[in-house]
Amino acid sequence: xxxxxxxxxxxxxxxxxxxxxxxxxxxxxxxxxxxxxxxxxxxxxxxxxxxxxxxxxxxxxxxxxxxxxxxxxxxxxxxxxxxxxxxxxxxxxxxxxxxxxxxxxxxxxxxxxxxxxxxxxxxxxxxxxxxxxxxxxxxxxxxxxxxxxxxxxxxxxxxxxxxxxxxxxxxxxxxxxxxxxxxxxxxxxxxxxxxxxxxxxxxxxxxxxxxxxxxxxxxxxxxxxxxxxxxxxxxxxxxxxxxxxxxxxxxxxxxxxxxxxxxxxxxxxxxxxxxxxxxxxxxxxxxxxxxxxxxxxxxxxxxxxxxxxxxxxxxxxxxxxxxxxx
Numbered sequence: 360x361x362x363x364x365x366x367x368x369x370x371x372x373x374x375x376x377x378x379x380x381x382x383x384x385x386x387x388x389x390x391x392x393x394x395x396x397x398x399x400x401x402x403x404x405x406x407x408x409x410x411x412x413x414x415x416x417x418x419x420x421x422x423x424x425x426x427x428x429x430x431x432x433x434x435x436x437x438x439x440x441x442x443x444x445x446x447x448x449x450x451x452x453x454x455x456x457x458x459x460x461x462x463x464x465x466x467x468x469x470x471x472x473x474x475x476x477x478x479x480x481x482x483x484x485x486x487x488x489x490x491x492x493x494x495x496x497x498x499x500x501x502x503x504x505x506x507x508x509x510x511x512x513x514x515x516x517x518x519x520x521x522x523x524x525x526x527x528x529x530x531x532x533x534x535x536x537x538x539x540x541x542x543x544x545x546x547x548x549x550x551x552x553x554x555x556x557x558x559x560x561x562x563x564x565x566x567x568x569x570x571x572x573x574x575x576x577x578x579x580x581x582x583x584x585x586x587x588x589x590x591x592x593x594x595x596x597x598x599x600x601x602x603x604x605x606x607x608x609x610x611x612x613x614x615x616x617x618x619x620x621x622x623x624x625x626x627x628x629x630x631x632x633x634x635x636x637x638x639x640x641x642x643x644x645x646x647x648x649x650x651x652x653x654x655x656x657x658x659x660x661x662x663x664x665x666x667x668x669x670x671x672x673x674x675x676x677x678x679x680x681x682x683x684x685x
Contacts, residue, residue: 363672363673368668376428378658379654382658383424386650386653389394413493427654430496431654431658436653439649440649440651441647441648445502450640451655451659453634454637457517458637465556465559466618467554469560469564470561470563470614472567473605474566474567474568474610476496476571477570477572477575478572478575481572481573481575481606482579482598484576493569495565496567496568499562499564500569504627507561508555508558511557511558512631515530515532516528516530516532525592530554531551532554532632533634534633534635553645554632558628559621559628563617567613567614570613574605574607576584578602578606579598583601584602587601611671615668615671618667626638630642
């Protein structure tokens with residue numbers, strides 16, 4: 360397994376280099392750090408030249424790319440161009456922490472509900488539970504995230520407050536803490552996480568429940584399930600130890616890919632709820648032409664996707680001892 364992981368990582372490095380080169384080129388094409396100089400007609404040619412030299416824009420393209428790549432490899436992500444020269448790493452670190460918190464909560468909730476619903480539907484195909492979960496799952500998959508987020512904001516931020524005559528929103532609709540809040544408040548942070556988690560979890564629950572149902576139906580009809588029952592094993596033991604464990608293998612792929620994409624994704628959810636995570640940071644950097652932040656977010660997202668896929672492959676061997684990697 361170690362050799363397999365090392366081989367996958369060896370293949371990943373050239374791919375990440377190709378992504379970094381393409382992103383560096385694209386960032387230079389869509390944004391120009393020197394463009395803001397045109398807003399000041401009084402700037403002298405000497406000051407303009409000094410500013411360009413300070414950013415290294417007087418170097419050839421490949422020279423600038425190699426300089427950036429060397430700095431990035433040593434952990435120097437550069438400084439923001441639109442945030443008063445603030446270092447990129449603290450910005451990315453704070454956004455990553457916020458995104459990871461949202462992902463962990465949403466993934467844990469989605470997996471717990473989705474796997475339970477999918478298992479129950481597979482054990483009772485054609486029942487009321489199965490039909491209801493299928494209808495709700497199709498509805499959840501079909502609803503756009505941005506629309507769901509807006510509806511949740513209207514419901515919990517406006518309508519429920521009016522209907523219940525509370526005078527304040529039931530749940531916060533934006534941000535990660537209340538204005539004027541001092542220090543860390545677990546309850547306040549949880550209330551701000553509630554709506555983004557709901558918006559993010561609905562489609563995940565729908566997808567996981569459908570995958571788990573389909574996988575469980577295939578597994579429960581396998582020969583080794585009949586053998587386990589013929590041995591007199593309790594039905595709970597058959598379902599959990601033999602059924603659920605093997606049914607989790609295809610779901611693992613979906614969950615790992617989702618986790619990798621969510622690390623840097625969540626663009627729609629974070630924009631709707633103004634949640635200061637990686638997705639919102641990426642959009643702000645893209646709109647503001649802040650290419651050092653843009654490059655850092657893209658590279659971290661790309662690395663996360665590859666690592667999560669590698670984790671999924673390694674989990675196969677844990678879930679199914681028959682799988683071996685050379």
